[in-house]
Amino acid sequence: xxxxxxxxxxxxxxxxxxxxxxxxxxxxxxxxxxxxxxxxxxxxxxxxxxxxxxxxxxxxxxxxxxxxxxxxxxxxxxxxxxxxxxxxxxxxxxxxxxxxxxxxxxxxxxxxxxxxxxxxxxxxxxxxxxxxxxxxxxxxxxxxxxxxxxxxxxxxxxxxxxxxxxxxxxxxxxxxxxxxxxxxxxxxxxxxxxxxxxxxxxxxxxxx
Amino acid sequence: xxxxxxxxxxxxxxxxxxxxxxxxxxxxxxxxxxxxxxxxxxxxxxxxxxxxxxxxxxxxxxxxxxxxxxxxxxxxxxxxxxxxxxxxxxxxxxxxxxxxxxxxxxxxxxxxxxxxxxxxxxxxxxxxxxxxxxxxxxxxxxxxxxxxxxxxxxxxxxxxxxxxxxxxxxxxxxxxxxxxxxxxxxxxxxxxxxxxxxxxxxxxxxxxxxxxxxxxxxxxxxxxxxxxxxxxxx
Numbered sequence: 001x002x003x004x005x006x007x008x009x010x011x012x013x014x015x016x017x018x019x020x021x022x023x024x025x026x027x028x029x030x031x032x033x034x035x036x037x038x039x040x041x042x043x044x045x046x047x048x049x050x051x052x053x054x055x056x057x058x059x060x061x062x063x064x065x066x067x068x069x070x071x072x073x074x075x076x077x078x079x080x081x082x083x084x085x086x087x088x089x090x091x092x093x094x095x096x097x098x099x100x101x102x103x104x105x106x107x108x109x110x111x112x113x114x115x116x117x118x119x120x121x122x123x124x125x126x127x128x129x130x131x132x133x134x135x136x137x138x139x140x141x142x143x144x145x146x147x148x149x150x151x152x153x154x155x156x157x158x159x160x161x162x163x164x165x166x167x168x169x170x171x172x173x174x175x176x177x178x179x180x181x182x183x184x185x186x187x188x189x190x191x192x193x194x195x196x197x198x199x200x201x202x203x204x205x206x207x208x
Numbered sequence: 209x210x211x212x213x214x215x216x217x218x219x220x221x222x223x224x225x226x227x228x229x230x231x232x233x234x235x236x237x238x239x240x241x242x243x244x245x246x247x248x249x250x251x252x253x254x255x256x257x258x259x260x261x262x263x264x265x266x267x268x269x270x271x272x273x274x275x276x277x278x279x280x281x282x283x284x285x286x287x288x289x290x291x292x293x294x295x296x297x298x299x300x301x302x303x304x305x306x307x308x309x310x311x312x313x314x315x316x317x318x319x320x321x322x323x324x325x326x327x328x329x330x331x332x333x334x335x336x337x338x339x340x341x342x343x344x345x346x347x348x349x350x351x352x353x354x355x356x357x358x359x360x361x362x363x364x365x366x367x368x369x370x371x372x373x374x375x376x377x378x379x380x381x382x383x384x385x386x387x388x389x390x391x392x393x394x395x396x397x398x399x400x401x402x403x404x405x406x407x408x409x410x411x412x413x414x415x416x417x418x419x420x421x422x423x424x425x426x427x428x429x430x431x432x433x434x435x436x437x438x439x440x441x442x
Contacts, residue, residue, distance in 0.1 A: 046309065047235045048382050058436040063238065063429035064366075064380040070236040070289075071435040081378055083385040083413075084235070084261070085317040088310025092330060111333075122306075123288030125336075130310030133330045164333025 002144075002173035003190045010035040012100050012141050012171050021050065023091070023131055025101030026069050028141045032100055042078065044096055046127040048087045051079035068127065088127065092134040099135040101128065103142045103167075105157045108204035110167040110179040112140065113159035125162060132163035144172035144201050151203040153177065153184065174198045183207040211372050211422050212401060216247035219395050219421045223360055224253040227280075231316055231356060232260035232270065233363035233387040236289070237432045239380030240269045243397045243425045244362040249276055259283040259316065259356055259390070261309060261383050263293050268430055277301070283356075285309035289432065308336060311353050313386050319355035320389025320418070328353055361391025364427070365414070368398040369407050372416030385414045395421040 003011065005028050013035035016022055023044045024032055033043060043052040045067040052067060053074035061072040090096060105113040112132055115125040132138050145151055153170060170177045175189035175198050183205030189198050199206055213219035230248075234240030245264075248256075249272050256279050263282050264271035273279050274292050281303035287293050296302035307315065308330045318326050327350035331337050341352040363384040366377035374396060376384060388394045401424045 045379070047238070048379050055435045055437040057439055061431060061434055061436060062378065063431045064378040066236065066238050066379055066432070070238070070432040072431060072433065073435070075378070081376075081381055083376075083381050084309070084313035084383045085386040088313050092310055092314075092328060121288075121294060124284060124286035124306050125308055126286040127309035129308035129334060129336060130330045133328075133332065134310075161334045 001190070001192045004173070006031060007190070008141050008171055008173060011176065012139060013037070015098065015100065015139050015169065016041050020097040021095065023096050023099040023135065025099065025128075027102045029100040029102060032141075044087075044090070045073070046087050046091065046131070048082050048084055049075075049079060051076045053079070088130050091127070091130050094134060094136055096135040098137040098139060099131045100139045100141055101131065103140045103152070105152050105154055105159050106140050106142070106167050106170050107154050107157045108179070108183045110165040111157045112138070112162045112167050113157040115162045116160050118160065128162050132166040137168045138166050139169045139171060140167050141171045144174040151201055153202045153204045155204055174201055177202075180207060209371070211416075211420060212370050213421050213423050216243040216397065216423055216425070217250065219423045220244065220247050220251060223393055223395070224248070224251050226253060227255040228253070228359040229257045230259070231358035231361040231387040231390045232258055233361070233382065233384030234269070235261055235379070235382035237265065237269050237430050239364050239376070239382050239384055240264070241362040241364040241397050242269070242427050243423065244395055245270060245272055248278065249273060252278070254278045255280045257281040257283070259312065259358060259387070261285050261312060263287050263290055265289045265432065266292050274302070281305065283307055283312065285312055306336070311336075313383060315353055315356040316383070316386035316390035319357040320386065320391075321355075323355050325352050325354050327351065356390045358391045359393070361387045361394040363388045363394065363396050365396055365398045367400050367402055367407065368396060368419070368422050369402055369404045369416070370422070371404060372396065372419030372422055373407055373412045374398070374414040374416070374419060375407060375411065376413050381413060388414055388418045393420050394418055395423070397423050397425055399427060400424060
């Protein structure tokens with residue numbers, strides 16, 4: 001059985017180590033916060049906050065306290081606030097240990113596309129280009145194939161890039177792959193998924 | 209030194225002209241200069257170029273200036289929340305320059321700090337790098353981005369004293385300090401102007417040197433995505 005959204009998030013949470021400062025993207029990456037367990041992780045929200053807490057209780061929403069997805073959130077005892085230039089200073093400066101984010105396509109050389117589809121409505125890259133260029137480690141969490149059953153793990157991206165050669169690890173519903181010289185290396189497969197099945201769903205070169 | 213004005217109309221008096229370049233603070237609808245935006249609408253100033261991370265939503269924030277066709281060009285990182293924006297953009301009425309969010313913030317900060325350009329690895333190898341100088345430092349490519357110096361910046365803070373020292377609240381700080389720094393003239397609207405000496409000098413977020421005019425007023429502070437959890441989950 002391929003992993004579901006929560007199992008992918010739980011697997012991605014294993015990438016995080018005690019003491020890390022981490023930025024989580026929108027979608028499945030947001031769920032990763034539910035699986036960090038006892039690890040001491042500080043979440044960054046790139047609109048200007050370290051130490052992001054959970055959603056507020058009903059009636060306690062504060063319009064001055066939102067995350068990068070514009071959702072109301074809460075602060076923690078460790079929280080600090082800062083302006084956008086400082087926020088992206090710590091991102092660009094490599095102080096954020098890891099970013100976990102979704103993608104439309106990833107290529108075997110680590111190229112990432114997740115911000116625009118030509119001909120469709122373009123909303124903008126937000127902070128995605130800064131994050132993938134700056135943070136210590138980029139982990140992509142996404143379905144292995146699109147809704148037409150075509151591989152999203154490619155030899156080359158077809159969509160406009162968010163970053164060139166920026167992805168370190170790909171976690172999909174079928175397994176985990178690392179970007180290494182020459183292509184992708186299978187780290188593990190989802191429970192019940194064989195290596196052959198993973199290879200068959202992957203357009204990118206897989207090296208041993 | 210008189211920085212405190214009675215209202216937004218008076219604070220913008222003499223500062224506006226068609227075709228001008230404005231830097232605006234705020235992220236989404238959080239920490240946006242609501243009162244100054246309303247005054248811009250009222251003034252009728254047009255052909256504006258505005259550097260702001262977003263462009264409000266339909267009918268609120270900078271979206272109001274779209275409804276009245278006062279904006280010619282936006283410099284933003286994300287504009288997905290606004291149907292009128294997309295309509296004007298797709299019909300060619302509105303120009304749009306996408307900047308990565310951190311690049312936009314740093315362009316504002318740099319412009320305010322007398323730095324006309326800086327090199328960043330954000331956007332290397334993407335469409336953002338098209339036409340920009342590429343320089344290699346220590347084996348890594350970087351692209352040249354320009355500092356922004358705006359004719360006017362409009363920002364929102366929580367508290368100010370009458371000398372323009374500003375304190376922001378939580379994530380409503382966001383783009384406000386860099387936007388303020390990037391303007392030749394900065395007008396700030398705040399929730400409360402407090403007596404000189406009542407803000408702790410060690411806890412000023414933006415020194416008054418960057419702020420030329422101040423108004424106090426009531427803010428709607430609309431929430432874009434109201435997300436909550438149930439009590440029993442605690």
